[in-house]
Amino acid sequence: xGPDLIQMGAYIGxxxxxxxxxxxxxxxxxxxxxxxxxxxxxxxxxxxxxxxxFIGIAFSEALGIFSFLVALLLMFAV
Numbered sequence: 859x860g861p862d863l864i865q866m867g868a869y870i871g872x873x874x875x876x877x878x879x880x881x882x883x884x885x886x887x888x889x890x891x892x893x894x895x896x897x898x899x900x901x902x903x904x905x906x907x908x909x910x911x912f913i914g915i916a917f918s919e920a921l922g923i924f925s926f927l928v929a930l931l932l933m934f935a936v
């Protein structure tokens with residue numbers, strides 16, 4: 859295999875690894891949407907759920923960051 863073919867495969871793999879960032883965006887949307895839905899139903903309990911919302915956002919964003927790191931590794935380390 860030529861080096862161009864290997865580089866092309868690395869770029870395709872990096873692009874496919876970036877689909878995890880789309881999953882992270884969908885996850886954050888669900889977390890915040892469900893928080894707002896609950897906050898509008900019961901405004902007095904909204905303050906107690908804010909920390910839980912931020913933890914959910916952090917876990918969702920971790921998926922996006924990990925997929926971004928995999929994409930960078932595929933582009934520059936392979």
